[in-house]
Amino acid sequence: MHIAFHAQSHKGLVRQLNEDACLAMPEAGVWAVADGMGGHAAGDVASQMVMDMLKTVVDNAGERISxxxxxxxxxxxxxxxxxxxxxQLLGTLAGSTVVVLLIQQQHYHLLWAGDSRCYLLRDNQLIQLSHDHSQVNEMVAQGLLAASEAETHELANVITRAVGVDTELEVAIRSAACRPGDLFLLCTDGLTKELPDHEIHQYLQHDDIADASKALLHSTLVAGAKDNVTSILVKLHNSNNINLNDKTIPLNLKIV
Structure with missing residues (x-):
């Protein structure tokens, strides 16, 4: 199996600083995005610290990554x-959401905290693999709020879990089998706050993931891009069914 990927980050049209960060380590089968918490001091430092820590661990682990x-x-x-x-901040919080994708030997492993998301496009069906750690998502789960009202609710930007906010961090983990043709989208909420799932689905059906990725960013900017926007597309191919225009690497990693 081979992997094609495309990563991008943009500060958007309103924010002066890009507090998002992303990481692509395809040889290790690891990709991640992080969103420095808006309104908190040093959000850009926070998101980059998370990416740097992940990179250090992956570099040191080599094939033992797990x-x-x-x-x-x-x-x-x-x-x-x-x-x-x-x-450094006299107790003012510097926090970051994060979502990490690890692909190993026909399985994916997803780790996240906050409202940065991972989607899977499989058999033309778009599935949100992660669930938002947010106030409104908890209200929806408890039946206190309709899902259709969540995005526009006054508490829509309040997250309940993030790196750096509490002394103890609870990381959500999801693992399952993957297969050729699977397309994963990792993204910060700067994308999902502007584009509904049905529009994301439409763009992900493009055969070329670089074009799909650019279309997602373009549409987000057209919609106003009030926040930073970061996304990574990761597509799995059969070794004998590779688009030579894509940047691909062989997936031949050992499970620990």
């Missing part, structure tokens, strides 16, 4: 951010 090691990297990033906030 979901457990990635989870520990996020815990270490959480402790580092809590310490940074206390020492």
């Amino acid at each position: 979901p457990a090691l990635l989870q520990q990297a996020l815990q270490d990033a959480n402790q580092a951010l809590v310490k940074y906030s206390k020492q």
Whole structure:
């Protein structure tokens, strides 16, 4: 199996600073996006610290990379951010959402905290693999709010879990089999707040993932891009069914 991917990040049309960050380590089968918490000090520092910690762990692990090691990297990033906030920001929080995708030997492993998302397009069906750690999502789950009202609710931007906010971080994890043709989208809420799922679905059906990725960004900018926008597309191919226009690498990683 081979992997094609495309990553991009844009500050949007309103924000002066890009507080998003992303990581693409295809040789290790690892991709991630992070969103520095809006309204908090040093959000750009927070998101980059999370990416740097993940990169260090992946580099050191080599073929021994595993979901457990990635989870520990996020815990270490959480402790580092809590310490940074206390020492450098006089206790003001610097936090970040995060979503991490690991692909190993026909399986995917997803780790996340916050409202950055991962979608899977399979058999022309778009599935949101992650669930938002947000106030409105909890209200929907409890039957207190209709799902159709969530995006426009006054608490829509209030997240309940993020790296660096509390001394203890609970990381959500999801694992399952993957197969050729699967297309994963990792993105910050700067994209999902502007584009509904049905529009995202439409663009992901494009055969060329670079064109699909650029179309997502363009439509987000057309919609106003009030926040930073970061996305990564990751597509799995059969080794004998590769688009030579895509940037692909062989997937031949060992499971630990």
